[in-house]
Amino acid sequence: MLAAAMKPAPFQYHAPRTVEEAVALLAEYASDDGRVLAGGQSLVPTMAFRLARPSHLIDINGVAGLDRLDAQDGRLFVGATVRHAAFEQPAVEGPLGVLLSEVAQHVAHHPIRTRGTFCGSIAHADPASEWCAVAACLDAEMMAISTRGVRLISAPDYFKGLMTTALEDDELLAEVRLPMLKPDVRFGFSEFSRRSGDFAIAMAVVVYRLQDDGVIAESRIAVGGAEASPRRIVEAEYALKGRQPSPDAFMLAAEIAAKKVDPLDDENISAGYRRDLVLALTRRALEQARDRAMP
Amino acid sequence: MTESRATKWIGMPVERLEDPPLVTGRGRFAGDINFPRQLHMRMVRSNHAHGRIVSIDASEARAIPGVVAVWTAHDIADIGPIDFREGSIEKLAPYRQPVLATEKVRYVGDPVAAVFAEDPYIAEDAAELVAVEIEPLPPLLDARAEPGEFSPGKNTEAAYLTQGYGDVESVFATAHTIVELDLTSGRHSGVPLETRGALGRYDASRDVLELHGASKVPHRNKELIARMLGRPPSSVSCFESHVGGGFGIRGEIYPEDILVCVAAMRLDRPVKWIEDRREHLIAANHSRNQHHKVRAACTEQGEILALDDVIHHDNGAYVRTHATRVAMMTCGVLPGPYRVPGAYRAVCHFRLTNKTPAATYRAPGRFETTFVRERLVDAIAHKLSLDPMDVRRINAVRVDEMPFKRPLEALGEEIHFDSGDYHKLLDKLLDFVKWDELNAELAKRRENGEMVGAGLAMFVEKAGLGPVDGVRIQVDTSGYVEVITGGSSIGQGFETVMAQVAAETLGADYKKMRVIRGNTERIEHGIGAHASRATVMTASATREAALKVREKALSVAAELLQAPADALDIVDGEVVRRDNPGGPSISLGKIAAALSNTSKSLGERDPGLSADGFFHAEHQVYPYGNHLAVVKVDPATGGVAVERYIVAYDIGRAINPMLVKGQIAGGFAQGLGGALYEEFTYNANGDPLAVTFADYLLPTVKEICDIEILLTEDHPSPLNPLGIKGAGESGVNGVGGAIASAIDNAIGIPGAITQLPVTPQRLKAILDGKR
Numbered sequence A: 001m002l003a004a005a006m007k008p009a010p011f012q013y014h015a016p017r018t019v020e021e022a023v024a025l026l027a028e029y030a031s032d033d034g035r036v037l038a039g040g041q042s043l044v045p046t047m048a049f050r051l052a053r054p055s056h057l058i059d060i061n062g063v064a065g066l067d068r069l070d071a072q073d074g075r076l077f078v079g080a081t082v083r084h085a086a087f088e089q090p091a092v093e094g095p096l097g098v099l100l101s102e103v104a105q106h107v108a109h110h111p112i113r114t115r116g117t118f119c120g121s122i123a124h125a126d127p128a129s130e131w132c133a134v135a136a137c138l139d140a141e142m143m144a145i146s147t148r149g150v151r152l153i154s155a156p157d158y159f160k161g162l163m164t165t166a167l168e169d170d171e172l173l174a175e176v177r178l179p180m181l182k183p184d185v186r187f188g189f190s191e192f193s194r195r196s197g198d199f200a201i202a203m204a205v206v207v208y209r210l211q212d213d214g215v216i217a218e219s220r221i222a223v224g225g226a227e228a229s230p231r232r233i234v235e236a237e238y239a240l241k242g243r244q245p246s247p248d249a250f251m252l253a254a255e256i257a258a259k260k261v262d263p264l265d266d267e268n269i270s271a272g273y274r275r276d277l278v279l280a281l282t283r284r285a286l287e288q289a290r291d292r293a294m295p
Numbered sequence B: 001m002t003e004s005r006a007t008k009w010i011g012m013p014v015e016r017l018e019d020p021p022l023v024t025g026r027g028r029f030a031g032d033i034n035f036p037r038q039l040h041m042r043m044v045r046s047n048h049a050h051g052r053i054v055s056i057d058a059s060e061a062r063a064i065p066g067v068v069a070v071w072t073a074h075d076i077a078d079i080g081p082i083d084f085r086e087g088s089i090e091k092l093a094p095y096r097q098p099v100l101a102t103e104k105v106r107y108v109g110d111p112v113a114a115v116f117a118e119d120p121y122i123a124e125d126a127a128e129l130v131a132v133e134i135e136p137l138p139p140l141l142d143a144r145a146e147p148g149e150f151s152p153g154k155n156t157e158a159a160y161l162t163q164g165y166g167d168v169e170s171v172f173a174t175a176h177t178i179v180e181l182d183l184t185s186g187r188h189s190g191v192p193l194e195t196r197g198a199l200g201r202y203d204a205s206r207d208v209l210e211l212h213g214a215s216k217v218p219h220r221n222k223e224l225i226a227r228m229l230g231r232p233p234s235s236v237s238c239f240e241s242h243v244g245g246g247f248g249i250r251g252e253i254y255p256e257d258i259l260v261c262v263a264a265m266r267l268d269r270p271v272k273w274i275e276d277r278r279e280h281l282i283a284a285n286h287s288r289n290q291h292h293k294v295r296a297a298c299t300e301q302g303e304i305l306a307l308d309d310v311i312h313h314d315n316g317a318y319v320r321t322h323a324t325r326v327a328m329m330t331c332g333v334l335p336g337p338y339r340v341p342g343a344y345r346a347v348c349h350f351r352l353t354n355k356t357p358a359a360t361y362r363a364p365g366r367f368e369t370t371f372v373r374e375r376l377v378d379a380i381a382h383k384l385s386l387d388p389m390d391v392r393r394i395n396a397v398r399v400d401e402m403p404f405k406r407p408l409e410a411l412g413e414e415i416h417f418d419s420g421d422y423h424k425l426l427d428k429l430l431d432f433v434k435w436d437e438l439n440a441e442l443a444k445r446r447e448n449g450e451m452v453g454a455g456l457a458m459f460v461e462k463a464g465l466g467p468v469d470g471v472r473i474q475v476d477t478s479g480y481v482e483v484i485t486g487g488s489s490i491g492q493g494f495e496t497v498m499a500q501v502a503a504e505t506l507g508a509d510y511k512k513m514r515v516i517r518g519n520t521e522r523i524e525h526g527i528g529a530h531a532s533r534a535t536v537m538t539a540s541a542t543r544e545a546a547l548k549v550r551e552k553a554l555s556v557a558a559e560l561l562q563a564p565a566d567a568l569d570i571v572d573g574e575v576v577r578r579d580n581p582g583g584p585s586i587s588l589g590k591i592a593a594a595l596s597n598t599s600k601s602l603g604e605r606d607p608g609l610s611a612d613g614f615f616h617a618e619h620q621v622y623p624y625g626n627h628l629a630v631v632k633v634d635p636a637t638g639g640v641a642v643e644r645y646i647v648a649y650d651i652g653r654a655i656n657p658m659l660v661k662g663q664i665a666g667g668f669a670q671g672l673g674g675a676l677y678e679e680f681t682y683n684a685n686g687d688p689l690a691v692t693f694a695d696y697l698l699p700t701v702k703e704i705c706d707i708e709i710l711l712t713e714d715h716p717s718p719l720n721p722l723g724i725k726g727a728g729e730s731g732v733n734g735v736g737g738a739i740a741s742a743i744d745n746a747i748g749i750p751g752a753i754t755q756l757p758v759t760p761q762r763l764k765a766i767l768d769g770k771r
């Protein structure tokens, strides 16, 4: 064993160059507590505290072809080594690029954003990850690769609970695909965290369109942070259908969202408080979408 | 006589002398110090808040290659518990912390074993293999709960402290109005960027035990280590390197300091220990956790006649080096700037719980009591429908009552306010912010649905703890000047300030002063940097020494220049004639050469252009100030944003106003942490919940608004020649009080805030009436 001296518990380091090598290493070491190392912004701190102690690290930063960030066929493809910072300026035309750039400001702090990856967040699946909430809201698709093959997993099937996903231990999350948004799609994002850059206590991501007659159509309301996994609250979306973007309609949808969530309850933050935040943040996100200047 | 042409350094915002190495990455912090053959120490700590140690098995750890020793209490049975700084205190002795836990563990983080290894990582790997079996006992987590058993025959109320005067009951019995509050200050503490670090080294060639990485009070620590290890004090040396923040918590003697010293001797190799962040958050001193049940007896006009406070002080698991200092100070300083003429009583239940031990943190006892006292003043104003500023005015000690004595004590001295005009400073601050306009504007915003408000806290600080400091100044033959102090620098700008005072007194460039601190081998006496004392005490001693050196220089120059000494002046390090500054001159370096032990011109004089100076403090000094906050509350989330923050402070005399403002700004940031963000919380098992910077929320630059500082020098202290009062703790003192008051004002619920920190969740509950 390589007994390099360091703060974390001992582990062996692997630096594959290709996706094939990476998944082969995963196949070999997954059962022996092998893990992917992406930006390291979640994994490395927990290793330094020895809370995580993988015996093998498979560093994907040098793997060719995982840095893809482009739009095709109405979807945005985000490869596994694309950093959070790549979204600070709109990465793609239309509302999706702007949405991602606004949300990016809330993901940690700039230096962390230059290392941490979009896919790393999706793989890590912290309940308060902004990207996970966006993925849930837009029904993103996750592409997982292993020596056993390639599969696409849709958001509702992917998020399984607190830091738990449908990814198997030997699977590499190679890319995430987000649907592009039509130019007239409005969006809003609102979160509450104790300090700027902290993981949020709760957040809401909403998108909808206004029809020619001014009523709401195709709304999506997702809540993150409050529950073990982010998800769309379809009952709240339904409440907006065909309604004017009025304070009453927003309040109703927000109340439904707050009622429908089953919030986390922990030693620092109570379920009741999280529920209060869901109400406030859903409403704010809806208002933000309404007030957004459209091209 | 003509005015001196010498450069004035005192009062100038000159650049810090200590910055060049720090900003070019050449500083030397504890982690940068290494000795050949050093071992590395790693602590094994308790994971239980309370329990009996059943067994400790280190055999697996010892078997790891590179592990040199693993110690438990058994291996150092001859070393007593960590003693008090001020010497033995019989009644508290049973509550001291053993260097390694003996029979019981009493908090998560309590050291139970120490591993010594060839490198820090081997030590850390091995420490994980030390199997500690603990039989859990129920933890005691609330100082208000019934005390439990600490040890047979000793309960967890380690002390019951009181201070007071007058007949409290009779004043309350006849008072027009009584106001009573129940208030809590949360557990928070100083969190320096540099964690603790200690290196022990035994120099057998000199038979000297050295502790490197010491700080704050190196001379006191030398005495304490000598006492605990039974060595002659002259055979123990402490060395302070750069220190990345102190705040009262760094630089005390902790178990780890003793362990590196003992191990250095017994293992016959230098031993290095660097704390990691998790350890720091559970092992270094916490502070501030107090509950106050306080009542005031007042007249109809809001004059406070009597105060009565019952305090439950949560000191955590043990009584550390400070003994009961914070609690005792709390009892003494609660009245702050207010007269309280009738009667006063503070009683404090000083209790131990199964949490990290607590002690001093910047403005100990004052952050807490300013919160309590100013909450009380607001409550009195509300109950009597008075303007809270008027209540402050009617109660504050007036300038014509100075010096003002009260039969209460702080740090063992009776409290004597030396000087000050509290009303004038309050007026200046209210003028500065245009108080009426500000309130009108806030009222208008409130009408428009915003939750905004302003609040103020008034306070008296205390500074310049004596009794005496000494400084030795010696000029070398190049004209550079060593200013050898028994002081300490925890990053506050100590060197610069001492240099300014020495340079101005001598008549030389402050950049030619080489200020020595934190080295017990260079000077016999010293106390260090705590209690806002360094500038008052050490700078006053510096001036004394510099005056003597100046006199010696002038007497030698008088001979060499053939002129009477009183016709001479020292300008930029050159002795010149006052009436002919461009004429013949002689440099301080040349005078030093003329005074060297081999110099022909030495004559009968003692060699060296050098002198010792001492400053004896008659008493501590009492600077004062006000904090004013403007906040905005988000009713939907309970979040608080501080829009404006102003500190008005009378410093007496600012040696370097830039550094004073820096002290105030830094203190404000820490106070804001305690008011809104930082809290060491525990679950019902006594597990600490704030063990990383993701859960212990230090405010960042994004949370801290710009601070406005109104620094005045209206009342120099009559107790020292330069009129200095301290600066170190003024920025933090009033933050909890001012923020609480502003939040009440913003949400329109008088007296709403009874607990610090005001977390969004707590505030939301208040707003929803769910408290």
Ligand SMILES: Cc1cc2nc3c(=O)[nH]c(=O)nc-3n(C[C@H](O)[C@H](O)[C@H](O)COP(=O)(O)OP(=O)(O)OC[C@H]3O[C@@H](n4cnc5c(N)ncnc54)[C@H](O)[C@@H]3O)c2cc1C
Pocket: A035, A036, A037, A038, A039, A040, A041, A042, A043, A044, A045, A080, A106, A107, A108, A109, A112, A115, A116, A117, A118, A119, A120, A121, A123, A124, A126, A128, A129, A130, A131, A167, A171, A172, A173, A174, A197, A198, A199, A200
């Ligand atoms: C101070 C601080 C504040 C932060 N604040 C926020 C915040 O506000 N919001 C937020 O969302 N995040 C926040 N983060 C986390 C940050 O965004 C991380 O970058 C992110 O969670 C993980 O991405 P990473 O690339 O760093 O993954 P890593 O840390 O490298 O990995 C995280 C986990 O995911 C697995 N993994 C990573 N990539 C893949 C992959 N392609 N396939 C399979 N498994 C994979 C790893 O094995 C590991 O278990 C913060 C981090 C810090 C240090």
